Amino acid sequence: DAGITQSPRYKITETGRQVTLMCHQTWSHSYMFWYRQDLGHGLRLIYYSAAADITDKGEVPDGYVVSRSKTENFPLTLESATRSQTSVYFCASGVGKLNPSGTQYFGPGTRLTVL
Amino acid sequence: AQTVTQSQPEMSVQEAETVTLSCTYDTSENNYYLFWYKQPPSRQMILVIRQEAYKQQNATENRFSVNFQKAAKSFSLKISDSQLGDTAMYFCAFMNLPPRGMRFGAGTRLTVKP
Numbered sequence: 001d002a003g004i005t006q007s008p009r010y011k012i013t014e015t016g017r018q019v020t021l022m023c024h025q026t027w028s029h030s031y032m033f034w035y036r037q038d039l040g041h042g043l044r045l046i047y048y049s050a051a052a053d054i055t056d057k058g059e060v061p062d063g064y065v066v067s068r069s070k071t072e073n074f075p076l077t078l079e080s081a082t083r084s085q086t087s088v089y090f091c092a093s094g095v096g097k098l099n100p101s102g103t104q105y106f107g108p109g110t111r112l113t114v115l
Numbered sequence: 116a117q118t119v120t121q122s123q124p125e126m127s128v129q130e131a132e133t134v135t136l137s138c139t140y141d142t143s144e145n146n147y148y149l150f151w152y153k154q155p156p157s158r159q160m161i162l163v164i165r166q167e168a169y170k171q172q173n174a175t176e177n178r179f180s181v182n183f184q185k186a187a188k189s190f191s192l193k194i195s196d197s198q199l200g201d202t203a204m205y206f207c208a209f210m211n212l213p214p215r216g217m218r219f220g221a222g223t224r225l226t227v228k229p
Binding site: 031033035040041042043044045048050056058059088090092094095102103104105106108109 | 119148150152158159160162165206208210212213214215216217218219220221222
């Protein structure tokens with residue numbers, strides 16, 4: 001199916017554990033993004049990627065690692081989860097031959113709880 | 116750094132009436148996009164409308180229109196003929212070019228009352 005998907009949709013983990021959130025898009029968009037959403041803050045950018053093997057930090061990158069070996073995938077890893085990383089995480093993609101305007105399209109989100 | 120401010124945490128409107136949501140932003144750049152996204156209880160982020168900074172004409176999408184004042188750095192959203200399905204959080208967002216992610220406001224919770 002075309003679009004952008006995230007997995008898992010819900011995740012509960014414990015402090016100190018490593019967690020990887022997956023993001024997959026089928027539009028061949030060049031850019032992909034990770035945001036977190038907390039009450040009162042809207043969405044904040046964690047990391048973004050302009051193309052495969054090109055990533056850069058956003059507003060709140062500490063404690064997160066990303067990679068992008070394939071254009072369609074952009075996993076986000078919490079190397080050692082902390083309670084402050086409890087949040088809803090959104091992946092987005094945008095900018096490509098069919099979307100030159102740069103509008104970002106969002107996945108359904110992953111609700112992560114760190115106990 | 117760019118900032119986006121939505122000064123109305125909550126608003127309500129009667130069904131079929133018109134409501135305007137406010138957004139101001141701060142940037143020193145000249146080439147950028149502005150967006151309004153809607154987030155219903157399902158949590159899905161849905162694009163409502165987009166405005167290119169280089170275009171003077173205000174964007175419109177059916178019942179949704181914007182008032183883009185570049186000099187004032189203001190980007191308000193007008194919803195006409197409000198419907199119950201418009202009840203949602205609305206986020207204003209800024210994106211510079213080339214893209215480096217979007218900067219979002221804190222959101223406005225809109226309730227449409229029957």
